[in-house]
Amino acid sequence: MSVAGVTPRILRPEHPAPRPLTGLVEAFELEERDDLDGVEVTGITIDSSDVQPGDIFAALPGAHRHGAEFAAGAVERGAVAVVTDPAGAGVVEADVPVIVVDDPRAALGEIAAWVYRTEEQPPKLFGITGTNGKTSTSFMLEGLLADLGFVTGLSTTAERHVGDLVVTSKLTTPEASELHALLARMREAGVRAAVLEVSAQALERHRVDGVRFDVVAFTNLSHDHLDDYGSMEAYFDVKLELFTPDRAERGVVCVDGDWGVRVAERSRIPVTTLSSDPQRQADWHVDIWEETPTSTSFTLTGIDGGAIEVQVPFIGRHMAVDAAIAILMLVEAGFELEAIAEVIDRGMRSTLPGRIERVSGEEGPAVFVDYGHSPDAFAQTLEALRRVTEGRLIMLFGADGDRDATKRADMGRIAAELADAVVVTDFNPRTEDPAAIRAQVLAGARAAAGGKPVIESSPEEAAIRAALELAGPGDTVLWAGPGDADYRDVAGVREAFVARDEARRALQEAGWPVRDDLARREQH
Numbered sequence: 049m050s051v052a053g054v055t056p057r058i059l060r061p062e063h064p065a066p067r068p069l070t071g072l073v074e075a076f077e078l079e080e081r082d083d084l085d086g087v088e089v090t091g092i093t094i095d096s097s098d099v100q101p102g103d104i105f106a107a108l109p110g111a112h113r114h115g116a117e118f119a120a121g122a123v124e125r126g127a128v129a130v131v132t133d134p135a136g137a138g139v140v141e142a143d144v145p146v147i148v149v150d151d152p153r154a155a156l157g158e159i160a161a162w163v164y165r166t167e168e169q170p171p172k173l174f175g176i177t178g179t180n181g182k183t184s185t186s187f188m189l190e191g192l193l194a195d196l197g198f199v200t201g202l203s204t205t206a207e208r209h210v211g212d213l214v215v216t217s218k219l220t221t222p223e224a225s226e227l228h229a230l231l232a233r234m235r236e237a238g239v240r241a242a243v244l245e246v247s248a249q250a251l252e253r254h255r256v257d258g259v260r261f262d263v264v265a266f267t268n269l270s271h272d273h274l275d276d277y278g279s280m281e282a283y284f285d286v287k288l289e290l291f292t293p294d295r296a297e298r299g300v301v302c303v304d305g306d307w308g309v310r311v312a313e314r315s316r317i318p319v320t321t322l323s324s325d326p327q328r329q330a331d332w333h334v335d336i337w338e339e340t341p342t343s344t345s346f347t348l349t350g351i352d353g354g355a356i357e358v359q360v361p362f363i364g365r366h367m368a369v370d371a372a373i374a375i376l377m378l379v380e381a382g383f384e385l386e387a388i389a390e391v392i393d394r395g396m397r398s399t400l401p402g403r404i405e406r407v408s409g410e411e412g413p414a415v416f417v418d419y420g421h422s423p424d425a426f427a428q429t430l431e432a433l434r435r436v437t438e439g440r441l442i443m444l445f446g447a448d449g450d451r452d453a454t455k456r457a458d459m460g461r462i463a464a465e466l467a468d469a470v471v472v473t474d475f476n477p478r479t480e481d482p483a484a485i486r487a488q489v490l491a492g493a494r495a496a497a498g499g500k501p502v503i504e505s506s507p508e509e510a511a512i513r514a515a516l517e518l519a520g521p522g523d524t525v526l527w528a529g530p531g532d533a534d535y536r537d538v539a540g541v542r543e544a545f546v547a548r549d550e551a552r553r554a555l556q557e558a559g560w561p562v563r564d565d566l567a568r569r570e571q572h
């Protein structure tokens with residue numbers, strides 16, 4: 049089933065300048081150019097359903113299928129050439145030139161950069177990696193860049209921005225063909241500074257190849273994605289790759305955790321470090337002096353004496369750290385601290401879709417929807433909310449299916465340890481049995497609950513109502529997982545579902561006011 053509004057849009061340049069395919073073959077010393085004469089290329093994609101006339105269709109081997117199976121369909125849609133590997137070449141049935149490379153995924157970034165000429169007039173590029181905080185840091189950095197006068201671009205798990213244009217994202221980091229198309233679109237729109245989230249999968253799967261960042265940052269590393277990497281060590285190694293001269297000029301590293309210390313030690317580019325722990329050695333320290341239900345204030349002090357006072361319009365130490373990382377990325381990019389302080393004094397932008405986002409009104413229980421879906425994200429958010437909650441803290445969440453199952457019991461444990469009551473529900477079960485996922489989470493929660501209520505409730509519509517039944521004025525309900533997502537994936541099918549809308553409905557049914565100024569995501 050396909051649901052209107054759920055399918056994300058892919059942004060491409062509106063006026064791509066054609067390039068002769070012979071030029072590609074020459075540039076990359078690929079193969080004979082005889083039958084390529086006269087073929088003009090205006091785009092490239094790895095997805096047959098995304099092909100536009102004039103595209104190269106890059107037919108990649110995948111986990112399930114070989115893209116070459118879809119080459120005929122791609123050509124029907126207007127693809128003028130196919131790039132594939134030797135296995136794919138044997139499968140492609142299409143009357144267009146076929147260019148064979150050993151590892152087309154590894155070549156995709158450079159080829160896409162050539163097609164879209166993204167090396168010409170690139171924006172100042174900022175890249176952010178880490179388990180948690182990439183989206184939050186990216187939005188804060190984009191906001192500061194815009195306040196500093198730049199037309200900005202953004203690529204995150206939640207949204208991609210080209211100036212004022214906003215579309216929802218599919219992957220955290222787009223595939224290389226899509227990323228270079230996005231950068232080309234940004235160039236057309238006059239974007240002079242762009243912030244990109246860089247996932248571990250992106251580094252491992254060549255999605256940011258052909259891109260060199262001016263400044264990169266590392267937020268933190270904690271338990272997630274072990275289904276992909278097997279061990280924290282392997283997960284770390286993939287992230288570290290961003291801190292190499294081919295990928296970036298310089299970096300900012302949060303050394304609050306030991307993984308950050310290791311990034312700083314092993315980085316092959318110059319890095320600046322920061323910490324919110326006074327005991328840790330770092331170039332900059334974050335000293336938090338006020339936490340309110342709507343903001344966090346801190347001083348960022350450098351060992352050379354520089355200092356800046358910041359009020360972040362978000363709750364929690366983790367948000368202060370994310371803001372500090374964004375500020376230091378600007379410093380590393382050459383901005384004066386005074387200029388940054390000036391825009392911060394005018395008030396930081398408060399757009400952060402689905403990250404610790406309050407949906408409730410002034411009275412009644414406070415209800416927040418958050419994107420956190422790992423044990424450390426839960427811990428950070430619960431600790432932050434505890435500090436601004438007078439009454440009880442109620443945690444509603446589920447663990448996602450077809451993703452790292454080893455974190456589920458730990459998510460349950462952290463929730464039961466740090467909240468006063470826990471409601472376990474579903475969260476994108478995908479192809480797994482939701483009841484079996486809940487049982488794994490519940491086992492962790494019940495083992496740690498020590499008499500606190502632990503309730504199982506499915507589906508999410510019932511669960512948010514069950515959580516609200518436990519809550520009154522002065523209490524806080526945290527619904528972690530869905531964040532700003534506009535769908536849920538049940539039995540491998542995406543259906544429209546917006547948690548914050550459901551939470552608002554449940555609040556209203558219970559007779560409580562809702563916040564009515566929630567930012568609506570604009571689809572252009």
Ligand SMILES: CC(=O)N[C@H]1[C@@H](OP(=O)(O)OP(=O)(O)OC[C@H]2O[C@@H](n3ccc(=O)[nH]c3=O)[C@H](O)[C@@H]2O)O[C@H](CO)[C@@H](O)[C@@H]1O[C@H](C)C(=O)N[C@@H](C)C(=O)N[C@H](CCC(=O)O)C(=O)O
Binds near residue numbers: 107109110112218219
């Ligand atoms: C594990 C993984 O990364 N899988 C990605 C991979 O899928 P796959 O190898 O299974 O592809 P496949 O279905 O076998 O198809 C093979 C090829 O045929 C093409 N094809 C397929 C069908 C068709 O009709 N036409 C067509 O052209 C596909 O585009 C693909 O190139 O290639 C697909 C096309 O780009 C991706 O959408 C897909 O990401 C999936 C959706 C995914 O969920 N990835 C996650 C793990 C991910 O990358 N997450 C990170 C970070 C998340 C975080 O930080 O929390 C991210 O950056 O998003």
Ligand SMILES: Nc1ncnc2c1ncn2[C@@H]1O[C@H](COP(=O)(O)OP(=O)(O)OP(=O)(O)O)[C@@H](O)[C@H]1O
Binds near residue numbers: 179366418420425
């Ligand atoms: N610096 C931080 N340290 C730990 N947890 C954080 C930090 N910043 C945010 N979080 C938590 O992690 C959740 C996810 O935040 P965010 O979306 O910014 O991270 P992300 O790295 O983009 O996640 P993903 O890779 O899944 O897209 C937040 O909702 C919050 O619960």
